[in-house]
Amino acid sequence: MTERMPRPHAAGDGEVPVFLPDGVEAPAGLVEAALGYEAALMADDLESLAEYFAPGPDTLRGDEGGLLVGHDTITRFRGRRGGAPQRRIEALHVRPIDDDHAWLAAVTAPLGGGRGLVGQLWERRDGAWRISAAHVSAPPRAMDPRVWRVVGDPLLGPTGSGPLDGHTIAVKDVIAVEGFALGAGVPAYLAGAAPAPRSAPVLDALRAAGASVRGIAQTDQFAYSIxxxxxxxxxxxxxxxxxxxSGGSSSGPASAVAMGHATIGLGTDTAGSIRIPASYQGLWGLRTTHGAISVDGVLxxxxxxxxxxxxxxxxxxxxAVTRAAFERMPQQRVDAVRLATAALELPALDAPALVLAPALADSATPEVTRAFAAGLDALRSSGGRVDVLDDDALVAGALDELYEAFRTVQAAEAWAQHGSWITAHPGALGEDIAARFAWAASVTADAEAAARERLAVARTALDAALGDAVLVLPSAASVAPPVDAAGAEIEAIRAATLRITTVAGATGRPALSVPGLMAGGAPIGVCFVGPRGTDLGLVERAQEWATALKHG
Known part of the structure; x- marks a missing residue:
């Protein structure tokens, strides 16, 4: 039986068809509550929306982005998203469970086109109907512009066959893709860019091994953010x-891989831009030895x-990606380092992994510190030897010097690369990136020179302390912060994380983020920093370490 009940809703007054099984009546007040919730949603009435969802930690809301658990988490999500897309209710299907519980399925018609579906479990508490669980299915997107700048099926096919047959690549929008302009996450920069005449050699190497290009993925602006x-x-x-x-600046490729849109995210890492999104999203991420892979065609x-x-x-x-890239790259570019294909012999779990206690105490959050300590225990229980550097004071001082000198030299070089364009295009950047470049513009030549000297001293000290050992650290100082975290909070997390990640950045060592730990219900990566030129050996040994972390 179909019952039509006139009800007002956000898109205007009209009748919403309500469908029930034959001989079944809708519980009193339920349909009114469902349509009242919809009206509040369309009006972005946050106070009313909070009342419509059942209180407590067990309330659920899921969509394409994942599952939110708990009334407070759901309320916070609503507050930061800036309202829901406008839609109409095309039909409401009600399936009563008992006098105080019912399942509702709403067919929605977004004003932008398509059809969606909302499923809700309602329960009556103290005479009022509230949602205890909901799942929202929006119309499928052709492309998520937060992740992709352009996408194809494929965008570019493979040029050969090999170990990467069937794999797809999400290319960070600072790496040249033949026939497409490079945008660097900045619309004004993209508007003035010409199509690249050829792809970056590293992309050519992966395509020659059988991989195709799925698309060009978004990045933080000029890759100057994490x-x-x-x-x-x-x-x-x-x-x-x-x-x-998501973590940045290889944010688009990381999300594309994590969501299953591509199997390989091709990105860059200056201060942690691969390792941090890998840590935040539970991925594997490798920063290669500095100079070992050509950066031709990379902004x-x-x-x-x-x-x-x-x-x-x-x-x-x-x-497989690491092996393919190194085997197919021009070898003259890695004369100064040991080739990854001739990686240092590292005895599986017998190799000493050294942890810098000051970095943990001073930089990582307590929940990350606890998770990381548990990871070290798992490595030890699996037969691994985990040593602590004898001279903690030396290392702590080196880390401080490394971070301050690194950020100064990085800023000076970033301004040298992009300062002229930024000066000629006021207002083209987001507030956070603009502020970072403004500080970069203030770095004097004397300050840069002094920072380079300090950087060399710190690098020498760390090289002497580490030798050919593998350093183990958290990949980031915290789990992924909320999307609506304040700018000051993001900057504090950035500073704490960079104090850890710049060890690899400033020493030019390869660094690999491996998933396997959880902190506060969120993933946190373990970072293994190897001797220069040992990229492939590091990846191969880390698979054994990852097994130990998983079963610890």
């Missing part, structure tokens, strides 16, 4: 932690530290 928030295009979703930032940020790297969902794929 947050993943882009003022022009939005924040790519983090499927591992719904409502949290520079700070050439003294810029590297190319990749993200994957598993270690086997990461190893």
């Amino acid at each position: 947050a993943g928030r882009n003022a022009a295009y939005g924040t790519p979703p983090n499927p591992a932690v719904p409502g949290a930032i 520079p940020l700070a050439p003294s530290f810029d590297t190319v790297g990749w993200l994957t969902r598993d270690g086997e794929t990461l190893a």
